[in-house]
Amino acid sequence: MTDAAAHGSAESAIRAVRASTYTIPTTFDGEPTPESDGTIGWDSTGVLVVELDVGGCTGMGYASASPAALGVVRDVLADVVLGGDVFAAPRLFWNMAAAVRNVGWRGIAAGAISAIDVAVHDAAAQLLGVPLLAVLGASRSSIPVYGSGGFTSYSDAQLRAQLSGWAERGIRAVKIKVGSDAAADPARVRTAREAIGDDVELFVDANGAYDRKEALALAERFADEARVSWFEEPVSSDDLDGLRLLRDRAPAGMQIAAGEYGYTPADFRALLTAGAVDVLQADATRCGGVTGFANAAQQCVAWGLPLSAHTAPALHATLASAARPAVHVEYFHDHALIEPLLFDGVPELVDGCLVPDLSSPGHGIRISGRGHEYRTAEWRS
Numbered sequence: 001m002t003d004a005a006a007h008g009s010a011e012s013a014i015r016a017v018r019a020s021t022y023t024i025p026t027t028f029d030g031e032p033t034p035e036s037d038g039t040i041g042w043d044s045t046g047v048l049v050v051e052l053d054v055g056g057c058t059g060m061g062y063a064s065a066s067p068a069a070l071g072v073v074r075d076v077l078a079d080v081v082l083g084g085d086v087f088a089a090p091r092l093f094w095n096m097a098a099a100v101r102n103v104g105w106r107g108i109a110a111g112a113i114s115a116i117d118v119a120v121h122d123a124a125a126q127l128l129g130v131p132l133l134a135v136l137g138a139s140r141s142s143i144p145v146y147g148s149g150g151f152t153s154y155s156d157a158q159l160r161a162q163l164s165g166w167a168e169r170g171i172r173a174v175k176i177k178v179g180s181d182a183a184a185d186p187a188r189v190r191t192a193r194e195a196i197g198d199d200v201e202l203f204v205d206a207n208g209a210y211d212r213k214e215a216l217a218l219a220e221r222f223a224d225e226a227r228v229s230w231f232e233e234p235v236s237s238d239d240l241d242g243l244r245l246l247r248d249r250a251p252a253g254m255q256i257a258a259g260e261y262g263y264t265p266a267d268f269r270a271l272l273t274a275g276a277v278d279v280l281q282a283d284a285t286r287c288g289g290v291t292g293f294a295n296a297a298q299q300c301v302a303w304g305l306p307l308s309a310h311t312a313p314a315l316h317a318t319l320a321s322a323a324r325p326a327v328h329v330e331y332f333h334d335h336a337l338i339e340p341l342l343f344d345g346v347p348e349l350v351d352g353c354l355v356p357d358l359s360s361p362g363h364g365i366r367i368s369g370r371g372h373e374y375r376t377a378e379w380r381s
Contacts, residue, residue, distance in 0.1 A: 038179020
């Protein structure tokens with residue numbers, strides 16, 4: 001345990017760390033259903049849950065992460081935070097970042113850091129007896145969502161059913177995956193527009209599947225034929241020049257978005273300094289929990305750009321409600337099913353917005369005791 005982490009007061013010191021992982025099959029209408037986007041396919045979602053025992057309360061954090069993230073918690077990070085003060089979250093965050101230098105911060109280790117950081121902030125707010133949103137400072141009382149799914153593996157019938165269902169629930173924007181078949185994508189995007197009517201915004205996400213010229217041509221068609229207003233990762237998010245090209249040349253009214261693979265503050269700085277995006281995305285379960293998400297929001301403030309929260313809607317209901325530049329949260333199909341299974345206290349969706357629960361201390365999300373059949377590993381210090 002590092003000296004810097006070891007000086008929490010008796011009431012606010014981290015006394016124990018627990019971690020568990022889950023692997024949950026993807027489904028549609030309750031049936032196991034493989035999913036795919038423009039570049040990969042999958043049939044399950046991994047979740048890491050971390051609990052911290054602190055002064056008579058338990059702080060909880062989670063991340064959408066490979067089960068391998070539990071090993072990072074166990075072998076690298078637990079000793080860094082044990083004894084640490086939950087009221088010194090920035091110090092704990094940067095100590096964890098330093099500790100993963102040789103294993104690599106980006107990717108699996110970032111998910112482990114993120115889950116712990118969320119648990120630290122949850123515990124601190126619980127000790128104060130106030131909602132986490134009150135600690136962070138509210139910029140708004142609720143945050144709009146956009147429905148997200150429309151996987152390339154879906155049939156047209158599944159696509160229509162999912163998107164129209166979201167529109168009927170009052171969600172005012174939806175997003176589909178594109179990129180696995182560029183020739184077929186314009187027709188698929190038109191199908192999506194027909195399913196939602198004229199009053200709901202339509203977003204598309206290529207997950208970096210297109211090359212630059214292909215993306216430029218499709219941006220024109222998507223805008224002209226289906227009034228697409230958001231094009232996410234039209235080219236790889238590693239291709240900063242390509243994203244900047246799309247941002248400069250995309251049709252008026254179409255925003256270029258990227259950032260879901262931002263793991264460190266420097267990743268967001270790179271996107272912003274390159275002028276690569278109209279909207280920056282950040283995922284608190286990847287970019288460092290509450291601390292990392294707040295850093296991304298501060299960078300957006302400095303650059304005068306909006307922020308969109310990627311997936312994990314239950315957690316981002318609070319974090320995006322605190323972040324001044326946040327415009328919406330991704331109501332991702334898989335996570336919208338998983339979070340109510342694993343957790344109680346998931347925020348309600350009201351008129352297309354998530355409303356953080358201000359009646360409970362911390363972020364208000366608690367382990368439900370359900371989903372044991374999907375647990376793949378457990379560890380405690």
